Amino acid sequence: MSAVFAGPDHAQLVINKTQAPKDLLPTDQLKFGASFTDHILSVAWDSTHGWGIPKLEPYKALSLDPAAAVFHYAFCCFEGMKAYKDAKGNVRLFRPEKNIRRLNTSAQRIALPAFDEAEVLKLLAKFTEIESRWIPEGRGFALYIRPTLIGTEPDLSVSRPQSALLYIIASPVGNYFGTSGMKAISLEAISTPVRAWPGGVGDKKVGGNYAPTIVAAEQSHARGFQQVLWLLGDPKVPEQQYITEVGTMNLFVAWIDHESNTKELVTAPLDGTILPGITRDSVLELAQERLVPQGWRVTEKRVYMTEIKEAAEQGRLLEVFGAGTALIVNPIRSISWNGQVIHCGLKKDQEVGDITSSMKDWIEDIQYGETEHAWSVVV
């Protein structure tokens, strides 16, 4: 392992547990990312000493110089992942090595320090174990874990930060859909503003991808849509517009391919403009394993809005869903685009299609340990 990737060392972890553990919130009061567990795990890095001693401490504010790089030049990247409690009380993570790998990739893209992934995985597991009382029981509930890496050097020159901080915090999250089951949402597909661009950072989980999306999402919401479907392609030429991501999810379209008359599950390719979602990858792998034997095709390719529209008009559009850590899958009722509303295959009183529903069950079964699978790691 090269020097750059050495450390931190999980064996050096210093544990200083809180003397005043907080009360757990009732599970019906859990709001995503709004309340946090008892501790923070953090490890500092600087260019002279490399990674320092990891510390687990009571959750507390960070103290940073007002000139710290993160405040000025967005030296920040993160991950979002969940810990689950299975029926036997085991604590499980879902493909955590993928999140840690992606964090390392994001970090290096924005000149933040690389780290030894196996070591950070062990720190993550230890943090999760110590915070396990915060994992609400029951399907749909989880502890959302947020590894974060920021540049801390107080220096306004636009250059590689010579100090950084990696930290892990966590927030218990409820069953987003409550007891009522899934709810299909309506999207607005827009080509301006643009979320990401070839040669940009759309495939990295860096902070700079997020703040610029808020105003457009609010405006879309005010027009009655739940999420934005981000398109790429000339805003003046609808025929050139193709899908990238929806909100903070990847998008999947199930249709009957017009050439082969075959059922096909399609999603945008990893061309640098979309996040390489871990749920996306899981959906693709499960589809290969379980849908292909049923006669489905599974395809990563550029999907144009005109193709979706045409499939809907010709009755070939079966279902559409978003895929991400927050909801696993989110069924989509309609997409508003170019002055038209594209109905995505659901009947009026139907909230979720068969493929979307199966995907949710398959992935949840793994996450909650009901199907034994290598993706689910007991900590």
Next chain:
Amino acid sequence: MSAVFAGPDHAQLVINKTQAPKDLLPTDQLKFGASFTDHILSVAWDSTHGWGIPKLEPYKALSLDPAAAVFHYAFCCFEGMKAYKDAKGNVRLFRPEKNIRRLNTSAQRIALPAFDEAEVLKLLAKFTEIESRWIPEGRGFALYIRPTLIGTEPDLSVSRPQSALLYIIASPVGNYFGTSGMKAISLEAISTPVRAWPGGVGDKKVGGNYAPTIVAAEQSHARGFQQVLWLLGDPKVPEQQYITEVGTMNLFVAWIDHESNTKELVTAPLDGTILPGITRDSVLELAQERLVPQGWRVTEKRVYMTEIKEAAEQGRLLEVFGAGTALIVNPIRSISWNGQVIHCGLKKDQEVGDITSSMKDWIEDIQYGETEHAWSVVV
């Protein structure tokens, strides 16, 4: 004035000066953005109460929740501006209302709170006045001022931060070129990665524009170039590649236009992909006022690399320079592009061309109050 733009109120400023003023650094030890003055001026905002009471306090660390929006989603924007000491000892700002206007525009693009620009200008002037002992005397020296606005709400939902902090810090800066005069630099023009794109945030001074540029700049530096010239256009089609910015400066090209045989100063248009530089604007205005009467044309238009190359080959390329707050203008010796080196009009032992040199003098004369001009504001 709408409610959104109300506040902060400069008249409420609470001043708590340091009891331990720092020693000034010798001017030859000043490094851009590395040392800071005695105080920080800050004012908090939240969605319930709006802008709070502005405070001037001893320079100190910020204490922020690890879930604060700025650490995760890059809710951060800033300005860079300078205060100068003129020969009479007056303190001067250069077009400060332009910076404050741009900060407001940047803030609103990334869902941070808007503010009353006249009030923030007054706070800025007061801060500058209190820190005036930090402004080094002499041409080329200045106090670099960094107004910054960050989202502080501890909430991981990707949404508008409900709390924010506006703050001003400052760093004394030396004469970048020392006593040796200007130094021409060599650029590498690259089309991948891409700094900004249509529909993005390239025209806003938001943090997310900066972190993704570091690795490319380092790689370019390792190949022997001082700065990156960021291009837009298909990386595979050199003929389609056009200039946007250089490093963190706008780019100006002086050439003889091949159609009209007229001397022309051209720069990229404000099409959303480049920062609307205040130095850029000043260069354009001064060129209109002082070069046009000498027979020059001044043009904002898309400039293709093939045009620059052709002008160089035909002996029509007069000079090229970057323009920005840090250096005012920075002469450019050569641009490496598409496997070729384009020589930008300077002779071998020449570090700066006439237009570049005149622009520097004209703008500095105004900044240091040697030419009386409405752009220079005595505080």
